[in-house]
Amino acid sequence: MNKFSKFLVALAAGLAVFVAAWFFMQAGHYGSVSAHAENSPVAAAAPAPGGAPIDSSKCILPTEYMRAHHMQVLNKWRHDSVREGNRTYVNPQGEHFDKSLNTCLGCHGSNPMFCFMCHEFANVKPTCWDCHLSPMEVPQ
Amino acid sequence: MKKVLKPLIAVIVLALIPWLGVTYGKLDYVFAIIIPYAAGVILALGMLFRLVDWLRRPVPFNIPTTCGQEKSLDWVKTNTLECPSNPFMAALRVLSEVFLFRSLFRNTKAEMAGGPKLVYGSHKWLWLGGLAFHWSMLIIVIRHARFFLATLPVPIELLDTADRFLDVTVPAFYITDAVALAAITFLVLRRLSDAKMRILSLSTDYFPLFLFGAIAIVGISMRYVTKVNIMPVKALAMTLASFGFSEPEPIGALFYVHLFLVCVLLAYIPFSKLVHMGGIFLSPTRNLPNNSRAKWHKNPWNPDIKFRTYAEYEDEFREKMKKAGIPVEKQ
Ligand code: HEM
Numbered sequence: 001m002n003k004f005s006k007f008l009v010a011l012a013a014g015l016a017v018f019v020a021a022w023f024f025m026q027a028g029h030y031g032s033v034s035a036h037a038e039n040s041p042v043a044a045a046a047p048a049p050g051g052a053p054i055d056s057s058k059c060i061l062p063t064e065y066m067r068a069h070h071m072q073v074l075n076k077w078r079h080d081s082v083r084e085g086n087r088t089y090v091n092p093q094g095e096h097f098d099k100s101l102n103t104c105l106g107c108h109g110s111n112p113m114f115c116f117m118c119h120e121f122a123n124v125k126p127t128c129w130d131c132h133l134s135p136m137e138v139p140q
Numbered sequence: 141m142k143k144v145l146k147p148l149i150a151v152i153v154l155a156l157i158p159w160l161g162v163t164y165g166k167l168d169y170v171f172a173i174i175i176p177y178a179a180g181v182i183l184a185l186g187m188l189f190r191l192v193d194w195l196r197r198p199v200p201f202n203i204p205t206t207c208g209q210e211k212s213l214d215w216v217k218t219n220t221l222e223c224p225s226n227p228f229m230a231a232l233r234v235l236s237e238v239f240l241f242r243s244l245f246r247n248t249k250a251e252m253a254g255g256p257k258l259v260y261g262s263h264k265w266l267w268l269g270g271l272a273f274h275w276s277m278l279i280i281v282i283r284h285a286r287f288f289l290a291t292l293p294v295p296i297e298l299l300d301t302a303d304r305f306l307d308v309t310v311p312a313f314y315i316t317d318a319v320a321l322a323a324i325t326f327l328v329l330r331r332l333s334d335a336k337m338r339i340l341s342l343s344t345d346y347f348p349l350f351l352f353g354a355i356a357i358v359g360i361s362m363r364y365v366t367k368v369n370i371m372p373v374k375a376l377a378m379t380l381a382s383f384g385f386s387e388p389e390p391i392g393a394l395f396y397v398h399l400f401l402v403c404v405l406l407a408y409i410p411f412s413k414l415v416h417m418g419g420i421f422l423s424p425t426r427n428l429p430n431n432s433r434a435k436w437h438k439n440p441w442n443p444d445i446k447f448r449t450y451a452e453y454e455d456e457f458r459e460k461m462k463k464a465g466i467p468v469e470k471q
Contacts (some may be wrong), residue, residue, distance in 0.1 A: 071311055118370075123291075124286075126311075
């Protein structure tokens with residue numbers, strides 16, 4: 001085998017490992033979802049009695065910060081609540097919020113286009129609405 | 141080491157200029173509108189100047205530096221891509237160079253193997269690293285169309301979707317970001333890790349690499365870590381795309397570092413080795429069909445010589461020649 005064939009074989013092997021790893025990562029996601037739904041402690045902890053009150057009169061953090069970082073906040077909230085069962089967010093002013101999309105939609109749901117206006121303008125396609133009901137789909 | 145440090149410091153200083161200018165000088169308009177247009181004009185005029193200059197240079201003969209059999213007798217097998225005999229195949233040869241870097245694929249490396257033995261071996265890493273760098277940069281730049289266009293054309297949409305198909309991190313991770321960073325790192329280390337390459341490399345070889353690296357790192361940081369508000373960015377990009385001059389809303393200073401380094405890059409292209417992006421199409425050894433045997437190539441510089449035939453000479457001197465006893469052809 002000459003050097004180039006060896007190189008091609010290495011490339012093909014690398015590609016195969018990559019595809020396999022990706023496949024199992026994806027498969028792993030689906031597996032974990034059903035496990036949570038059945039009997040995980042997280043699922044049990046989720047509707048914790050006396051959850052944090054939803055203060056829907058103002059936003060959790062300043063508007064300027066939210067404009068740039070809301071996706072990071074939501075991503076962290078999802079991880080904290082779904083994976084770790086920690087459902088309460090405390091902002092720098094010491095106010096408590098439920099780590100839930102509903103906290104946001106408590107105010108922002110009143111405008112069905114709230115999320116879409118910017119996302120359309122900026123050409124970004126977040127995957128939130130693959131699972132969640134978007135403000136546009138919720139009957140007003 | 142000076143050859144490496146100078147361009148590195150240059151890039152750092154260049155990155156600090158917009159950061160200071162926007163944070164302390166409130167020079168948003170300069171960095172958002174004036175400098176991008178200036179860079180665009182320099183790029184367009186500079187490229188035009190370089191290419192027109194090259195196009196005007198005469199290329200009187202084709203230059204058959206080929207690695208394949210030229211078209212010859214019917215029973216001789218020809219290599220139509222390596223040694224094209226018509227313009228179509230020559231165009232294919234140029235395009236395969238542009239898109240696949242075919243010449244680089246032939247790259248060899250000379251090494252001393254165990255004592256005084258010089259060994260030449262095929263060396264594909266530069267080809268692979270170069271290809272990864274150029275393609276990921278191209279895809280990243282094409283993806284940026286989402287800032288400049290109101291609605292994305294379907295092909296760019298598909299490219300974007302394919303690029304983030306791993307579907308990890310928020311915002312979605314782009315494969316090309318990782319590939320670009322890895323390729324730049326490799327290309328820098330390639331020059332630093334070998335004594336021969338260190339001697340051959342100039343500061344003008346490091347500067348573009350550092351500049352691209354800085355642009356990519358700042359962009360990646362803006363997307364995944366420090367974040368910027370995309371709305372005013374999109375508004376500004378659409379203003380620039382429609383040649384408008386309206387003042388942008390406030391955007392983070394980091395964005396202006398990104399944009400200013402891109403402007404430096406655009407203005408630097410026509411005057412540096414990066415001009416190869418236009419020059420490659422004009423390489424005579426790639427774009428000329430090798431038909432030097434099939435076709436007569438007349439030298440366009442041949443002076444217009446007045447030839448005089450022997451018959452004319454004899455006509456003039458016949459009488460004198462006869463008198464002198466010199467034989468003549470016509471009596
Ligand atoms: C040679 C040109 C450029 C290169 C190589 C480049 C490179 C990058 C890279 C690697 C990223 C990381 C995220 C991604 O891959 O999309 C990025 C992000 C970004 N770039 Fe550029 N860029 C260029 C030009 C521009 C220009 C002209 C603008 C002005 C509108 C711009 C604005 C941005 C913004 C706002 C982000 C953050 C994206 C986000 O948050 O989703 N870039 N850039």
